[in-house]
Amino acid sequence: MTSTDLSSALRKRVLYSSIGLAIVVSAIFINVALNLSRDLGESLELEHSTKVLSQLTKHVKSVIHDGKINELALDVNVKDELIGLLGRDVIGLEIWFNKKHIKLKSSPSYALNKLINNAVNAHKSNFDFIEIDDDRVLWIYENSPIDNLSILMVNKTYALDKATTYVSNRLVITAFLTFWLAVWGALFISALITKRFEQSNKKLKYLATHDILTGLPNRAYLYEYAQLYLNAENIKKHQEVNTLLAVYLIDLDKFKDINDTMGHLVGDEILKAISIRLCNLKEKNSQVIRYGGDEFVVWCDNLDETKATSLAENIVTLCRQPIEVNNYVFETSVSVGVSYYPRSGIQLDDLLRNADISMYQAKKHRLGFQVFQQELFTRSEFRINLRGQLNSALEQSQFVLYYQPKVQLPSNNIIGVEALVRWLHPLEGLLGPNMFIDIIEQSMFVHEFTRYVLMQAIIQCRTWLDNGIELSIAVNISPYNLMDPDLVSYISDLLIHYKVPAALIEIELTENASMVNIDKTQEIFTQLKKLGVKLSIDDFGTGMSSLAYIKHLDVDYIKIDRLFINDVVTDKRDEAVISSLLVLCQKLNILTIAEGVETIEQANKLINLGCDLAQGYLYSKPLPAEEMTKLLSNSKE
CATH class of the missing domain: 3.30.70.270 (Reverse transcriptase/Diguanylate cyclase domain)
Incomplete structure (x- = not known):
């Protein structure tokens, strides 16, 4: 239903309700007024008739006192004198005295009325208004035991009927006027209410569909x-x-x-x-x-x-x-x-x-x-x-670690590995970190994921130790992990539980990530350093403030980003940047690792420049633990 239909329906309802109320009020008004006018008329009629009866009683008593009671029914003059006291509406006048019953005026229309007969027979004064032959009649029976005198007077209430008719006519006119006034009032009120309703409805609709702050639609x-x-x-x-x-x-x-x-x-x-x-x-x-x-x-x-x-x-x-x-x-x-x-x-x-x-x-x-x-x-x-499947992936250990070796230059001996996470998805197959790492970092599972990776790396380190292979494992952590107050204690507990030397675990943080909050990074690095864990800054050189921040972080390794390695053979500027960085790290006693080395020419150039370590597909792609174990065993032979 539209607001227009709702407004029209409301207006009709108000109008019909008001008309109905006007009819009911008018009917009640007429009924009450008629009853009041009739009661008032009856009261006046009774008062008038009572006075007439009182005068009549005095006259009868006077006649009795004069000894003319016997002449009352026979003497025309006495009778006319008494009847002259009556109004023309009197249709009955009967007198009882000393067991004598004198009917000066009577009518068969009231002779059989039970109320009158009961009052006469009981000798008990009474009065009432009764209906006789479509006429309204007032009868009064007055009994005086002291005088042994009773009088019954019956008269038609023409004056009352006229008064009631007069009042009724006026009431009908008044009720008609009241009714139409109520209708017009209802029309006015309904129009007013409808207008108010429409205004309120427009305001509510505006508030529902517009922004309070800007006033724009929402x-x-x-x-x-x-x-x-x-x-x-x-x-x-x-x-x-x-x-x-x-x-x-x-x-x-x-x-x-x-x-x-x-x-x-x-x-x-x-x-x-x-x-x-x-x-x-x-x-x-x-x-x-x-x-x-x-x-x-x-x-x-x-x-x-x-x-x-x-x-x-x-x-x-x-x-x-x-x-x-x-x-x-x-x-x-x-x-x-x-x-x-x-x-x-x-x-x-x-x-x-x-x-x-x-x-x-x-x-x-x-x-x-x-x-x-x-x-x-x-x-x-x-x-x-993928975001919706992170929890189940962690619970079902779908994340697996691959390992890429780091070699010493120029001997190419493997001195450590970097743990790289893959998602062994049940439907999509093996997913690389570029497909899910940023999703994890933006999720509530970032701490749980990092702890899972740390645990798997330390367990693998323990496995290799049990097989006579002592090799450091580097694990990347998210900058959000620096906000984990239990990170250092968790790593410490794992090292103690699996009996792995702290020096065999290396924590890597990208340069941009470590610069998010240098004070917090320095605090966590200091705690890890005390624990004996090795520290590394990954992707070094891609940030805007590398040289400004390098002195604040006490790290063991700096990994030169592959961005500088790709064209180091042909681009003199890349060569100059790497050369300067190597000199700086040597002065600070920090070992350098070149990332993304894929050709012999790149490796030779890095050796000539004095780079300590290298990592890339030239030496090995990332391998699962079993294949990495075979590679390590073969390299020892």
Whole structure:
């Protein structure tokens, strides 16, 4: 039912209820008024008749006193004198004295009335109003035992009937006027209520479909609007004229940091500023919706692909402009995901999901905006499925360790291995770390996963020791593990439990990860150093502050990123960087490990430059524990 139908139904209900109430009130009013007028008329009639009867009684007593009682029925003059005291409405007058019954005036119409007969026979004074032959009659029986005198007077109540009729006529007119006044009042009230209801309904609908902070339409509005728009007719229209409906999902980058640091009031002002900027977009057919939190949706119709891309660029540029709040200037940025209707979906949920996938791709690679492509959905769907299977994978030990040797230059003797995780997925087969490591780091299982890997590595180290192979194992940990207060004690407990020397375990942390919080990293590294564990910085040289931070961390190894190794033979700049780094590490008494060595030429160049250790496919690909054990056994021979 629409709000218009609801308003009309409410108005009818109020009107009908008011009319019904007016009818009931008028009926009650008439009934009560008639009863009151009749009671009042009867009271006046009784009072008048009582006075007449009192005068009549005095006259009769006077006649009795004069000794003319016997003449009352015979003497016409005496009788007329007595009857003259009566009104013309009296239809009966009977007197009882000393057992004499004199009927001065009588009528058979009341002679058989039980009430009158009962009062006469009982010699008990009484009165009542009765109906006789469609006439209303008042009878009064007065008994005076002292005088031995009784009188019955019966008269028609014409005056009462006239009064009642008069009052009734006036009441009918009054009731009619009251009824129509009530109807008009009902119409006015119903119109007033309907208007108030419509105003309240509009206000409630606005509140339900608009964001209070920015005044923009909200998610509920978007779904309501899309339900009307997304239909077969519009699909056909877009296909015929080759136009697109573009849905832009906009997410503010690092907005949570602003909220946490500066407070929600500042965050709210930034959201309002962004909403104003988006509303100032020059596209005529665009609508801006606050989707929730720090996310906005721009809905723009009748675009070609060039204009759609241009609008995405405008959104990114517009939102990058500095915003001043409370004398602070914030340089904001956004990530925008774009999906096209009907190309990227014909339902709103599909369009938003695909725009969301594109937006996270743009955010991950700092692209500004990303238009949805099918391969993004396939990859995202695959990753979502993996995320949902992490718990069962840990419980079922589906994560296995592969080991890649590290060799000493120039002898190529294996002096250690790096543990690299693979996911032995029951359906997808063997998955490399690039497929799932970042998923784990963003999940609640990051600590549990790292502990699992550490345990498997230490168990393998123990197995090799039992087989006469003493070899260090390097394990990568996530920067989030630095926030685990029990990490160091957990490693210590494992080393004690499996009786593995701490020097055989090496903890690797990527340079960028270790620089997230240098103080926390230094604290954890110091504790691990006291434990006897070896420490390494992985992918060194890819960060912006490598040389500035290297002196703060007391590490045993620095692993030179493969980015510098790839072209070290042909690129003099790479050679110069590696050479300088090797000199620095020698001065700091830190061993260097070259990653990603794949050719003899690379290895020879590194030997000439003075690199200590190397790791890469030139020496061995990552191997499962059994194959690695065979390789180690063969190298010993």
